[in-house]
Amino acid sequence: MPIVERSLVEVDRTDQLELEGIDVSGDWNTFLRSRVSVDLDTKIADWVKGHPQGDTISRCWQCGTCTAGCCMHTDFGLEEFNPRYFIYLAQVGYEDELKRYANTVWRCVSCNKCVERCPKGVKVEEVVHTIGSYLTSSGLAPESPADRFDRAYTDNLLERGILDEANLFRTYERMEGRKTPTRELLRMGLALLRSGRLHTGPLAHRTRGWSRMRSVLKAQLAEDARRMGSTSSSPSPARGDRR
Ligand code: SF4
Ligand code: SF4
Structure with a gap:
């Protein structure tokens, strides 16, 4: 169905014919005014x-x-x-x-x-x-919390080629200006360690040969940022470009 704005419809009626209270003149001379968007900005x-x-x-x-x-x-x-x-x-x-x-x-x-x-x-x-x-x-x-989390996530991943969850948590907390009570941190940390879901400090995985890969990725991110800066009003890459 076409989308028609009422303000653009022009009805040019010459007669107002009514038959037993019903308008039977018809809208034969109905026109749509042309719409020119002068303030269109791409x-x-x-x-x-x-x-x-x-x-x-x-x-x-x-x-x-x-x-x-x-x-x-x-x-x-x-x-x-x-x-x-x-x-x-x-x-x-x-x-x-x-x-x-x-x-x-x-x-x-x-x-x-x-x-x-x-x-x-x-x-x-x-x-x-x-x-x-x-x-x-x-x-x-x-900047939204999601953007900040993206940033913390990317930096964390770039460091060793694999996430250090505890470090990510700490960095993100710092960015948000939050501080989880130590007791709560210990409780969470121990539960995660016991279930084998926390990889941090000496328990963290290492990605072999990561330092070379890291420099390639960093160069690519810098290139992306430069390219976006030259095609837009902003030098920052879009959220998700890093994903
Ligand atoms: S993105 Fe556009 S074309 Fe697609 S469903 Fe939404 S309004 Fe329709
Ligand atoms: S993914 Fe699409 S449908 Fe789902 S919340 Fe976002 S905009 Fe709405």
């Missing part, structure tokens, strides 16, 4: 498209199927979380309006229902996250 869409996770944004034809099935929007009742609308704002470049959703846009739980349902093959979940990254990278939104 800066955001170009930025999003420039990232592997966002390259399907231009396929979206605004049918709304993603939002209708989105669990955040429907099941959890967060009506302002509207992936179709986020994509629309990015497509037309309404940065000020998009900024209003700087915190909401991160509420996606990555269930991927939208991706399954999109008739145009838009990778909605990834596109929405990339739009969030645009806001963060451009300084329009504060």
Whole structure:
């Protein structure tokens, strides 16, 4: 069904014919006024498209199927979380309006229902996250906890080629300005050690030959950041580029 904005419909009636109280004049001279978007700005869409996770944004034809099935929007009742609308704002470049959703846009739980349902093959979940990254990278939104966790995770992994869970936990706590009581830490740590799920300190795995791999990865990350910086207004890589 076409999407028609009422304000764009122009009805040119010459007669107001009524028959027994019923309007029978018909709308024969109904026109749609042309819509010219003078303030269209492709800066955001170009930025999003420039990232592997966002390259399907231009396929979206605004049918709304993603939002209708989105669990955040429907099941959890967060009506302002509207992936179709986020994509629309990015497509037309309404940065000020998009900024209003700087915190909401991160509420996606990555269930991927939208991706399954999109008739145009838009990778909605990834596109929405990339739009969030645009806001963060451009300084329009504060860095989200998810971004900080990504950073801590990547740095931790780069160090030895395998996660040191305890170290990751400590780093992330520091970033968030939190401090779990020592007693609670010990209780968790011992439980994890007993179940064999904690690899830290002398118990941590090592990845053979990792230092060479690390320098290759670091060079690639630096190159990604440089490339993104030259194609966008921001030098920061999108969240998820590291994944
Ligand atoms: S379902 Fe796909 S095409 Fe439809 S609005 Fe969502 S992203 Fe766009
Ligand atoms: S992946 Fe995110 S945007 Fe898509 S349906 Fe799930 S919560 Fe909604």
